[in-house]
Amino acid sequence: MDRREFIKKCISIAAISTVTPLFRTKKLLGSPFEGEKNPDLVAVRNGEPDKMFDAAIKAFGGMEKFVKRGQTVVVKPNIAWNSEPDGGACTNPILVKRVVEHVINAGAKKVYVFDHTCHDWESTYKVSGIENAAKNAGAIVVPAHKESYFEEVRVPGASILKTVKVHELILESDVFINVPILKHHGSTLMTSAMKNLMGVVWDRGFYHRNDLHGCISEFCLYKRPDLNILDAYYVMTNNGPMCYSKEFVSKKKMQLISKDIIAIDAAGAKILGREPQDIKHVVYGSQKGLGNIDIEGLNIERIVL
Amino acid sequence: MSRRFKRQRVFIEIFIFLLIFLSFFRIFPEYLNDVPKRIQIIPVLLRIFSSISLLTIFTLISFLLLTFIFGRIYCSYICPLGAFQDGLIGFWRKVRKEVKYKYNPPMMNLKFLILSLSIISVISGSLYFIIWLDPYSFFGKIVTYVFKVPFIFLNNSLDIILRKFDFYFISSLEYPRVHLLNLIPFILVIGLIIFFTIKRGRLYCNSVCPLGTFLGIISKHSLIRLSIDSNCTSCGLCERVCKAECIDYKNKIVDESLCVRCFNCVSTCPVSAINYVLYYRVKEVKLDEEKKSGISRRKFISYITSLIAFTGINLFGRKNIETDDKIPPTPPGSGYLSRYIEKCTACYLCVNNCPTNVLQPSIIQYGIRGSFIPHMDYKSGFCEYECNICSNICPTGALLPVSVEEKKEIQIGTSKLRKDICVVYSENSDCGACAEHCPTKAVHMVPYKGLLYAPEVNNLICVGCGACEYACPTNPKKAIIVQTNIVHKRIEKGICLPPPEEKEELEIEEVEGFPF
Secondary structure (H helix, E strand, O other): OOHHHHHHHHHHHHHHHHHHHHHOOHHHHOHHHHHHHOOOEEEEEOOOHHHHHHHHHHHOOOHHHOOOOOOEEEEEEOOOOOOOHHHOOOOOHHHHHHHHHHHHHOOOOEEEEOOOOOOOHHHHHHHOOHHHHHHHHOOEEOOOOOHHHEEEEEOOOOOOOOEEEEEHHHHHOOEEEEEOEEEEEOOOEEEOHHHHHHHHEOOHHHHHHOOHHHHHHHHHHHOOOOEEEEEEEEEEOOOOOOOOOHHHEEEEEEEEEEOOHHHHHHHHHHHOOOOHHHOHHHHHHHHOOOOOOOHHHOOEEEEEO | OHHHHHHHHHHHHHHHHHHHHHOOOOOOOHHHHHHHHHOOHHHHHHHHHHOOOHHHHHHHHHHHHHHHHHOOHHHHHHOHHHHHHHHHHHHHHHHOOOOOOOOOOOOHHHHHHHHHHHHHHHHOOOOHHHHHHOHHHHHHHHHHHHHHHHHHHHHHHHHHHHHHHOOOOOOOOOOOOOOHHHHHHHHHHHHHHHHHHHHHOOHHHHHOOHHHHHHHHHHOOOOEEEEEOOOOOOOOHHHHHOOOOOEEOOOOEEOOOOOOOOOHHHHHOOOOOEEEEEHHHOOOOOOOHHHHOOOOHHHHHHHHHHHHHHHHHHHHHHHHHHHOOOOOOOOOOOOEHHHHHHHOOOOOHHHHHOOOOOEEEOOOOOOOOOOOOEEEOOOOOOOOOOOOHHHHHOOOOOOOOOOHHHHOOEEEEEEEEOOOOOHHHHHOOOOOHHHHHOOOOOEEEEEEEOOEEEEEEOHHHOOOOOHHHHHOOOOOOOOEEEEEEEEEEEOOOOOOOOOOOOOOOOOOOOEOOEOO
16 A cells, blocks of 8 residues: 555545534445444333343443443432332332343443432332342442432532532442433422432432422533433322322333433423423423433334334 | 359350340341340339230249349349449459459448339339439440440441442441430439449449349348358458458358349359358358348438429429420320330330431430430431331330331321421422322322422321421421320321322323323
C-alpha cells in the first residue's frame, strides 16, 4: 500500500463513517453499525419476568452493551415495603435474580443490590424475596438504613435539591441499573423509574417538604441510571404505594426496558391509564432535557411472547 | 469433691448470664430469648398478677422450693446482676491483689424497710422501687446504658471497615436514645452497686436488694446448709473469701439468710472443714439474741409513717396522670395506661428488641408514677404493623402477648391532621408521606385541587402506629400526630376500604396489546 492509497482509504473511511449516520443508511451497511439499530424502548408482554427480560435485553444487544468485564454494578430494585412478590409493592424477585445473572454473565466484578426502605429493612429484604433471589444469583445484598452509608454530593444545575446524600455505592460503582416496579402512588400518582431513585437517597423528608416532584426530577441531573428495567408484571393500580390489599393488584405481565428514564416513565404512566403529562416529575424531567416524554416519536420495539 | 461446687456454680452462672445478656441484642430467635426472662423471680411474680398460667405458678413454686432446699441459689446461679457483681469482684481481685472480706451482721432495719417499701409500692400500684431494685430489670438498664453503647460503637466501626471489603454480614445499629434525666438515677444506683461490690462484695444483695432479703427469709430455714466441722483450724480463710460476708469463723457461724451459695468457702478451706450438708447434721449455734429481737417502738412508728407517706405520694402521682393529655401511647398489649404502669419494671428488654426503635425509655412522659418505663416515641420510629415482638418478649406481663392478627385490631391512638402545617394544604405541594406509610389506609389521599391529592384521616380504622407521624416531613412540628388512647380500643372492622379513586377513563389506542 503506497502513501496515496493509504490516504485515499483513510479519507473514504472517514467520509463513510461521518456521512452514513446522517443518512440513516444503517440497514444497508449491516453489522458494523448494529449499535445504531437499538430501539429507544423495548416493551415485552405476556411472559414470566425472567423470560421477558431475556427477550428484552436481547433486543438491546445483550447486557454486554451496558456492563464491561471487571466493572462494579449497582442493581437498584424497589424493596421499600413489607410486601410479598405478588403484592405489587416491590420489584419481582424473579426479575431481580435474572438481571443479576445477566450482569454477572457479562463479566461484572461485583453486583450490589440495596434499597433505602420505608419499613424495617431486614424484614422487607426478606419478605419481598429479593434478598434471597439476589444472593442466589451472586449479588452482594447491602443495607441502606443508616446515614453512615450515605455521602453528600452536589447536584449540578439544581434549584431545589442542591445537595443530596446518596448511597456510597452509587458513587463507587461503574454501572447503575434501575429495576423499579410500576405502581400507583397516592400522591405522585405513579411510582416508577424516577420515583424509585428516592431509594438511593438518605433524606426523603427533604423531598416531601420542598416540592416532591421537583426534587425527584432534579435528582436525575445528578445521575441517570445506565439502564432502566421497569417491572409491570404485578401492577398495583390503586391505593399505592404500599401493598395494602392484593385486590388492587392486576397481573399485567409486562416489562419495559430503556436507557431513557423519562420515556420509560411516560410509557409506564400509560400502562397505569394515565397520560404522561399528568405525572409532574416526568414533565419536569423532560423540560430539563433529561429524556423524551413524547413516546409516540420513539423507536419502540414491541415483543409479545 | 468439695471444689466441684464452685466450678459448677461458675459454669452455670456464666452460661445463664450470657443467655440473658444476649437476649438484649436481637441475636437469638424469639424462642431462645424466651427462656432467660422466664426464670427471673420478680418478673414471674408480677406475671402472676397479670396473667396466671400454669407455667408461671410452676416456676414460682419451684423457685420457692429450691430456695427452701438449697438456699439462695438464685443469687449466684441465675441473677444477672449477681453475675455482673461477681465479674466485677473477679476483676477487682486482679487489680488489687488483696481483697479481704470480714463477717458483718445483717442490716436488718434497712433490708426490711426496703423490702416492705417495695411490696407496698407494688400493692399501691407503682413499681417505682422495683424499677430500680429488681436485679433483672436493673441489669436490663445496665445493658441498655452501659454495654449497648460500646457494643454498637464496635459493631458500627467494624461495619465501616468490613464494607470496604464488601462484607455486609453485620450492619450498623442505632444508638439508644439516652436522656440525662434517665441517667442520673441510673448512675446513682450503679455507683452504689459498684462501690459496695468492690468494697464489700455482695453487700448490695444483702442490704438493698428486696429479692435478696425475701429469699433470705426462706433461705434461713433451708434444708441444705453450710456447716463448719469440728476439724476447723480457725485459719479464717473462709471468712476472707466470703463475698456475702456471712461467715463468722470465730463463732463458726454461717448466716444462712446472707449466704448466696457461691461456694467460695468450700473450695478454699484447706482442711475441708466447711461443707454443704443436710440441716440435721448442722450443729445448732445460738444466734445473738439482739439481732433476733424486733424493732424498737420509735423505729416502728417512723417506719409506719414513712410507709403511709409513700402510699400517699403514690396516690397523688396516680391522680396526676389521668388529667395529662400529652402523653405518648402505650405499646400494644398493655391494655390501658395505669395497668401498664403497674406492671412494667422497665427492664428495657422490649426497647432492645424493638426492630424499629419506636420503644424508648421514657422520663416522666407517663408521670412520676410511671417514670422511666418504655414509651412509644414516634420521633425515633413507628410501630411495625406486622410485628408483635414486644408483647411476646415482655417478662412481667405488662405487655400481654397478642398475635399479629389481634394486634392489627388494637387501637393505641388515633391520628390528628393539622391542615395549617400540612405541606399539601398549606403549600399546595405534593407530599402524601403519611398516607404512603399508613398500613390501614386510615390516612388516605383524596382529590384536592386538580391533580393534587391531599391526606384525610378516618380514625375508625386507625391503629395509632405512628407511621404517619414518623414519616411527616414538616419541621419542627409534625402536621399529623397520634393522640393517645389511655385505654386501648379496637378498630372498626369491615370498613377497611377507602372509596376507590375516581379516574377518567382514557381512550387508549393499543398496539400489539401495549397501551402506547
